[in-house]
Amino acid sequence: MVSKQEQRSEETKKSILASAGVLFSSRGYDAVTMRDIAKEAGCSHTTIYIYFKDKEALLHQLSMPPILQLLEQVDTLLSEDSPPSDKLQAISLQVIEFCLVNRNMYNLFFTVKSVRVDEQTPEMAINQARNKLFGKLTESIQAVLGLDSQDERLLLYTRIYFFNLYGIIATYSNSDETVEQLMGRLKPTFAESFEVLLIGIRSKVK
Amino acid sequence: MVSKQEQRSEETKKSILASAGVLFSSRGYDAVTMRDIAKEAGCSHTTIYIYFKDKEALLHQLSMPPILQLLEQVDTLLSEDSPPSDKLQAISLQVIEFCLVNRNMYNLFFTVKSVRVDEQTPEMAINQARNKLFGKLTESIQAVLGLDSQDERLLLYTRIYFFNLYGIIATYSNSDETVEQLMGRLKPTFAESFEVLLIGIRSKVK
């Protein structure tokens, strides 16, 4: 059983995290001040430092959990017993939905600057997670196209597939519609985009 | 006839504007200080305020010209006498290059921020220009697909084409590579993406 204090503490932390998430994504990391976050979270700016080492730690804690969760979901889909192209489409829609749900944060982990490899920053961890996600998608695309993992065309068409996927996400990441509305309205469009793309790619690969 | 003073004055102003443009593009608006611009332009930082109200004014004056230039370039391409699909590809590459060149200035050019309509901000003007650009692209796609402008499939496939285009831009808008490097390295990839996409779409539209 958690004490009332612990509960309040947890609430404060969550509030800070939520506020930071909203502000970072709407105004950008640099443009948001610790005092902005504090005001939004309804606490003093010093309180933030009780829960997070510094501003960068906030960014980190904000980015990792959702992306790890997405990785799990994708793994689950991959392990299911269904046709590869169904899997790919499911995964794609999953990624889209995930990014739109977390849309005010998605660019936190999709647009991380290229990181110097020599220092183990928290950004490194995000980078790794993102790369893993890319790897899983490649794997799924490979299964669909029936290409060898060394075939250089795999990289080419995975990239192109990505453009489509990322374009969808970027296009709607600033929408004011709810994710449900968006997905309900546009799922056929998305599915069609995958379909025509795969048709085109297949005509080239075989 | 302009006096020598006026001429020198005009030169200083241009130098400031040019320096700001280069710096904003390469390092981003926020990361550039007025003193940086002044040093690059070879004048004092106070001199900038003679010609421009403030830092934001610099950005404004800097925002419109390139986008207008892009519109012109697209118009030129549209008016050329070549196959529609060649035109579309040329326009697409042009738009990509433009967005990457200016990637740091308007972070993602396509990102539709909800703009308050009641105030005539410079953002409004950019919005209008962007909408024009979209119109021209649609037009070009229409010519390629041979669809009637009222055909609802035109909207569908234009959207899908956009996903691809926008995805490319978003993917590379945070790269540290120069645009020359990027385009040199990836132009074939981009071209291939348009090709397979059009193959797919055509197979549907017939």
Place this chain on the structure above:
Amino acid sequence: MVSKQEQRSEETKKSILASAGVLFSSRGYDAVTMRDIAKEAGCSHTTIYIYFKDKEALLHQLSMPPILQLLEQVDTLLSEDSPPSDKLQAISLQVIEFCLVNRNMYNLFFTVKSVRVDEQTPEMAINQARNKLFGKLTESIQAVLGLDSQDERLLLYTRIYFFNLYGIIATYSNSDETVEQLMGRLKPTFAESFEVLLIGIRSKVK
């Protein structure tokens, strides 16, 4: 009879005081935070405020005991039955060691800050204790030189003796070595300095 609670309470207080003493001495008053002290003492930083009004109160309570202890030690040495010059040397080394042990706490113990006489600050008390110490040293020097307490040469050579003593302390008060290391390494040097000085002085006093 004291209750178990009172006993535990007293222990906590002592632990805090001891921790503060150690930390103040090793890192200096300003560089030590209340949280540092609490961690060292094994309690929460808020607990400190139960026993001590504020950080300065800790310093006060910590300041007097060691200096009183030094006075006692000097008294003990003075009352021993040994040659006056041996006593003087022992006292001198004692004072040096004391000042180096506490070097960080009262920056230079001998530094006579002009103290306002109208307020009974804790510094006043320290001042008094220090004056007492000076008196005892003079007394010891007098015994060594065999001078009358009114002889003006006593003041002169006591001053000079002080220069040497104070110079030693000042020289090493910013060292990073431990007192043990310092005293172990330099005690012969210190002893030699006292010896040559007394030789010189005696040759004058005759």
Place this chain on the structure above:
Amino acid sequence: MVSKQEQRSEETKKSILASAGVLFSSRGYDAVTMRDIAKEAGCSHTTIYIYFKDKEALLHQLSMPPILQLLEQVDTLLSEDSPPSDKLQAISLQVIEFCLVNRNMYNLFFTVKSVRVDEQTPEMAINQARNKLFGKLTESIQAVLGLDSQDERLLLYTRIYFFNLYGIIATYSNSDETVEQLMGRLKPTFAESFEVLLIGIRSKVK
């Protein structure tokens, strides 16, 4: 000819430097804030950053010029044609007077913490200058005692001579008297201290 602006600028810089000197020495480097210095100097705290890179640069600029000047004065004395013991006494009095004139700063360069050798900090430069001064004094003492420069007794007695010298400086560095008053009143005392010390040392060295 200097413009009025340049003159004012120079005044501001000097004022900042002077204020920093007074405050650093009276309250200690850490305890003094940039805003304190600014208030004392009669300017905004940001103005300080126009003239000095950061707080540490202030300390540096404050410490170096006087110590270099002292080095020159000592060199002049050393090159004069007079008995070694006269030279040593003159140098000693010079150092004392210098330190008392700059008393509110002397501990800035006499009590520099031992510095990590791997980074070329400004403190390093002070360290070097101080070491040079020590070297010159050793040289002079060597001439007086007629010892070989490798004789280990030279180091011993130089150290002891230093204790006396530094003790004098430390003792009077907090006095409110003017340097003229102090030197006028105490020069005989200082001279006597050097004399008895050298008598004692000579009796040992033979």
Place this chain on the structure above:
DNA sequence: TATGAATGAGAGTTCATTCAT
């Protein structure tokens, strides 16, 4: 008694901007 939560004051520093020449 004891503590985790929370805060205001203030540290060094940067920067867009204004003032006086």
Place this chain on the structure above:
DNA sequence: GATGAATGAACTCTCATTCAT
């Protein structure tokens, strides 16, 4: 027209201290 001098606002972050339990 042009500039060096100067500043206020604001940034991230720390710390002694108080509040509520």
